């Protein structure tokens with residue numbers, strides 16, 4: 001029996017990360033044992049919020065101090081963007097919002113349950 005006789009070997013193996021044939025994708029091998037940190041409730045997280053200057057005098061509001069799961073951070077950013085009506089990006093464990101919004105961002109984070117310094 002040749003190596004390619006069985007249909008099982010010819011069936012494409014689908015990558016769990018990108019949904020492509022694993023032979024044509026570039027994803028690193030999956031790590032099923034990656035430890036997911038337990039969810040830390042917002043009230044146990046103390047955030048600091050400050051203004052940073054970016055290119056061409058643009059100001060961004062940087063919120064740091066998140067210790068929760070990345071999914072929680074993503075949900076928090078979505079909530080903040082909706083509430084403040086501004087754009088935002090995630091940078092590692094920080095949220096950056098467009099504009100100078102310290103007071104409003106602090107109030108919004110408190111409403112979400114976070115502590116703000």
Ligand SMILES: [Zn+2]
Pocket residue numbers: 015016017018019020022025026027
């Ligand atoms: Zn892939």
